[in-house]
Amino acid sequence: MDLETIIRGNKPGPHLTVFAAIHGNETVGVKAFEELLPNISIDAGEVCFAIANPLALEVNKRQVNANMNRIFKEELNKNVPEFKRAKELKAIMDQSDALLDVHSFNDLKGEPFLICRPDMYDLAQQLPFRIVSTGWNKTHPGSTDWYMETIGKPGLGAECGSLHRVNEYITLAIQTIYGFLKYFGCVETIPKEYRFQSSVKQDFVMVEEQVYKHDNNFSFGREFKNFDELKSGELIAIDGDIQHFAKEGQFILFPRSDKPVGGEVFLLGRRIDKIEGSVQVEISICLIFLWRHTAKSLRDTRGSKIGLSRK
Numbered sequence: 001m002d003l004e005t006i007i008r009g010n011k012p013g014p015h016l017t018v019f020a021a022i023h024g025n026e027t028v029g030v031k032a033f034e035e036l037l038p039n040i041s042i043d044a045g046e047v048c049f050a051i052a053n054p055l056a057l058e059v060n061k062r063q064v065n066a067n068m069n070r071i072f073k074e075e076l077n078k079n080v081p082e083f084k085r086a087k088e089l090k091a092i093m094d095q096s097d098a099l100l101d102v103h104s105f106n107d108l109k110g111e112p113f114l115i116c117r118p119d120m121y122d123l124a125q126q127l128p129f130r131i132v133s134t135g136w137n138k139t140h141p142g143s144t145d146w147y148m149e150t151i152g153k154p155g156l157g158a159e160c161g162s163l164h165r166v167n168e169y170i171t172l173a174i175q176t177i178y179g180f181l182k183y184f185g186c187v188e189t190i191p192k193e194y195r196f197q198s199s200v201k202q203d204f205v206m207v208e209e210q211v212y213k214h215d216n217n218f219s220f221g222r223e224f225k226n227f228d229e230l231k232s233g234e235l236i237a238i239d240g241d242i243q244h245f246a247k248e249g250q251f252i253l254f255p256r257s258d259k260p261v262g263g264e265v266f267l268l269g270r271r272i273d274k275i276e277g278s279v280q281v282e283i284s285i286c287l288i289f290l291w292r293h294t295a296k297s298l299r300d301t302r303g304s305k306i307g308l309s310r311k
Contacts, residue, residue, distance in 0.1 A: 001030070001033065001034065001051060002051075003050065003051050003054060004048055004049070004050045004051075004092070005033075005037055005048070005049045005050075006046060006047070006048050006049075007037075007040065007041075007042045007046070007047050007049070008042060008045075008046045008047075009041075009042040009043045009044040009045055009046070009186065010043070010044075011043060011044040011045075012044060012045065013043075013044030013045025013046070013184075013185055013186055014044075014045045014046075014097040014098065014184050014185065014186065015045060015046045015047075015048070015095060015096050015097050016045065016046070016047045016048070016096060016097060016098050016099075016100070016180070016181065016184055016186055017047070017048045017049075017050065017092055017093060017096040017098070017099045017100070018047065018048070018049050018050070018099075018100045018101075018102065018177055018180070019050050019052040019089070019099065019100070019101040019102065019144060020032065020033055020049070020050070020051055020052065020102050021051055021052055021053050021054075021056070021057045022052035022053050022068050022069045022101060022103070022144060023053065023056065023062045023063065023067075023068070023069060023103065023104075024053050024055070024056025024057040024058070024059065024060060024061050024062060024063065024064070025056070025060050025061055025062050025104075025163055026062075026102075026103050026104040026105075026163050027057070027060075027104070027163070027166055028102060028103075028104045028160045028161065028163070028166045028169050028170060028172075028173045029102030029103070029160070029173055030051065030057065031166060031167070031170045031173075032102065032160075032170050032173035032174045032177060033049055033051075035170060035174060036049075036174050036177065037049060039191075040187075041187070042181070042186050042187060043185075043186065043187050043188045044185055044186055045184070045185070045186045047181065047186055048092055048096070050089065050092060052068065052085070052089055052101075052144075053068045053082065053085065054085070055081045055082065055085070056068070056082075063082070064081075064082065065080040065081065065082050066078075066080060066082040066083065068082050068085070068086060069101075069140075069142070069143045069144060070140065070141075070142040070143065071083065071086050071142055072086060072090065072142050072143065072144060072146060072147040073141050073142035073146065073147075074142065076090070089144070090147065093144065093147060093148060093151070093153075093155075094151065096148075096153065097153060097154075097184070098148075098153060098154040098155065098180075098184060099144060099145065099148050099153070099154070099155040099156070100155075100156060100157075100158060100176070100177065100180045101143075101144045101145060101155070101156070101157045101158070102157075102158050102160060102173050102176065102177070103157055103158065103159045103160065104159065104160060104161060104162060104163035104166065104169070105159050105161075105162060105163065105226060105254070106162070106163060106164075106254075106256070107162060107225055107226040107254065107255075108162050108164050108165070108225075109162070109225040109226075110161075110162065110225045110226030110227060111130065111131060111225075111226065111227055112129055112131075112158075112159055112160050112161045112169065112172060113129055113130075113131035113132070113133055113159050113226075113227060114127060114129045114131070114132045114133065114156060114157070114158055114159070115133055115134070115136050115145060115156060115157035115158075115159065116132065116133075116134060116145070116155075116156035116157070117134055117137075117145075117149060117154075117156075118134055119154075120154050120156055121204070123154070123156070123180075123183050124156070124202070125198055125202065126179055126182075126183050126198050127158070127175075127176055127179045127180070127198065128172060128175050128176065128179065128196040128197075128198065129158070129176075129202070130201070130202055130203060131202070131203050131205060131227050132202050132203070132204050132205070133204075133205045133206075133207055133227075133253075133269065134204070134205070134206055134207070134272075135206045135207035135208060135269065136157075136207055137149055138207075139207055139208075139209075139210050139267065143157070144157070145157050156180075158173070158176045160172050160173040160176065171194065174194050175190075175194050175195075175196045178190040178191070178194050179196070179198075203227075203271060204271065204272050204273065205227070205251050205269040205270065205271060205272065206269055206270055206272045207253065207267055207268075207269040208268060208269055208270060209267060209268040209269075210264050210267050211237075211244065211264070211265055211266050211267065211268065212262060212263065212264055212265065213239060213259055213260065213261050213262065213263050213264075213265045214239050214240055214242060214261065215239050215240025215241070215242070215261065216261060217238075217239075217240050218237065218238070218239045218240070218257055218265065219237065219238055219257065220236065220237045220255060220257055221234065221235035221236055221237060221238070224236075224252050224255040224266075225255070226252075226253055226254055226255070227251050227252070227253060228251065228252050229250075229251055229271075230246035230247075230250045230251065230252055231246060232246060232247060232248040232249075233245055233246065234246040236252060236266070237257075237265070237266070239265075246268075247270075249270045249271045250268050250269065250270050251268070251269045251270065251271070252266050252267070252268060253266065253267040253268070253269055254266060254267055
């Protein structure tokens with residue numbers, strides 16, 4: 001598969017980007033591309049589908065020399081393939097109006113979820129996810145969506161299920177891509193086989209606290225999966241002489257007892273109202289208005305499909 005595939009529509013519209021495999025063992029986005037790209041038609045604007053981390057993808061590892069979803073806060077001047085590729089991805093994001101980054105997670109049983117800023121909750125409500133989380137850019141800066149925020153553009157991550165059960169979530173990844181494109185007007189309709197009902201009731205979760213292992217004698221109070229809701233006062237974990245107890249309305253995220261001392265063993269979030277802590281800026285709607293009324297910065301497009309290969 002080419003590193004980037006650009007598909008253009010016949011009408012002016014936004015320039016969108018979809019990333020897959022920024023972690024090389026998270027292949028659901030790549031498999032979605034393989035199914036989607038031979039058949040998709042873009043009605044307006046331009047969409048770039050990019051394989052973010054080909055080196056790690058080739059060896060089926062999360063990372064080789066660096067975690068590519070943390071390095072966008074750095075100068076990118078190290079002489080390693082990930083930094084070179086990150087520069088290329090940054091240039092793509094600079095030219096994009098919005099980004100969707102497709103991920104998987106390690107938890108075998110966890111539920112798929114979205115990562116987005118509060119000013120994109122309206123977009124989140126048009127996608128097939130019950131859990132919508134925010135606050136990651138404070139706890140895990142340097143990601144692709146973090147970079148999009150620094151340049152004032154919408155960027156979201158779609159955690160499309162367990163990386164151990166990829167084939168079960170390919171359709172979800174494709175539905176998410178189509179929902180993203182439709183929201184911004186690049187496609188007018190979603191093919192029948194990928195249509196979905198937007199989540200009627202969504203849980204909005206603010207990620208607030210990272211917890212690190214202090215002692216090799218660490219154990220959880222019970223078996224947890226990602227985004228389990230905790231009971232107030234519940235024992236979460238024992239870490240040597242330290243005991244962690246839950247507060248009202250908290251969720252546990254990414255519980256991993258196998259991390260070394262100093263490693264992140266879980267995060268804590270809490271349920272929030274949709275607009276808590278933010279003003280609904282409606283960036284997306286403003287951009288769509290501009291895209292539909294101004295064509296100066298858009299290229300003349302003829303519905304062409306271009307594959308760019310730089311291996």
